[in-house]
Amino acid sequence: xxxxxxxxFSIRTTDLERSCAFYERVLGFRRGYRPPFEFPxxxxxxxGDESSFGTVHIIGVDPDNPSGLSAYLGDKSMPAPGTGxxxxxxxxxxxxxxxxxxxxxxxxxxxxxxxxxxxxxxVFLEDPSGVTIELNYPAEEVxxxxxxxxxxAKTGAPA
Numbered sequence: 306x307x308x309x310x311x312x313x314f315s316i317r318t319t320d321l322e323r324s325c326a327f328y329e330r331v332l333g334f335r336r337g338y339r340p341p342f343e344f345p346x347x348x349x350x351x352x353g354d355e356s357s358f359g360t361v362h363i364i365g366v367d368p369d370n371p372s373g374l375s376a377y378l379g380d381k382s383m384p385a386p387g388t389g390x391x392x393x394x395x396x397x398x399x400x401x402x403x404x405x406x407x408x409x410x411x412x413x414x415x416x417x418x419x420x421x422x423x424x425x426x427x428v429f430l431e432d433p434s435g436v437t438i439e440l441n442y443p444a445e446e447v448x449x450x451x452x453x454x455x456x457x458a459k460t461g462a463p464a
Contacts, residue, residue, distance in 0.1 A: 321365035323433045343373025393437035401442040
């Protein structure tokens with residue numbers, strides 16, 4: 306058996322619209338086709354191609370009507386906020402300075418790290434459900450740039 310690539314990841318949330326807005330406004334995803342399941346949710350895509358069935362599946366948890374969700378995915382209680390046993394999800398990216406501006410404008414805390422000897426600059430942030438997102442940029446994008454506030458680079462606090 307040969308695996309191809311990661312198809313998508315799913316996040317359960319009690320605040321579907323807030324989670325979708327984060328992935329759309331901050332990370333540049335867009336909502337696309339989603340089958341008419343018996344529970345709320347959204348499939349989010351990068352670019353215009355919907356043949357891969359989305360990269361992020363947001364699963365809305367309706368505490369007043371959990372039957373459709375439990376019938377499809379099984380009866381799972383809503384996990385505590387955060388990434389739990391899944392530590393983080395990483396994306397390759399370009400345009401770190403623009404991302405810093407977006408994060409600052411949205412009031413989202415982040416942490417910067419440059420990986421020594423790898424040519425990789427990382428930006429870590431959390432989605433509304435507490436899932437850690439890692440954005441990996443070419444290190445040359447930050448060469449000669451002042452990180453946006455050394456305190457923020459260490460603590461993740463927006464300016």
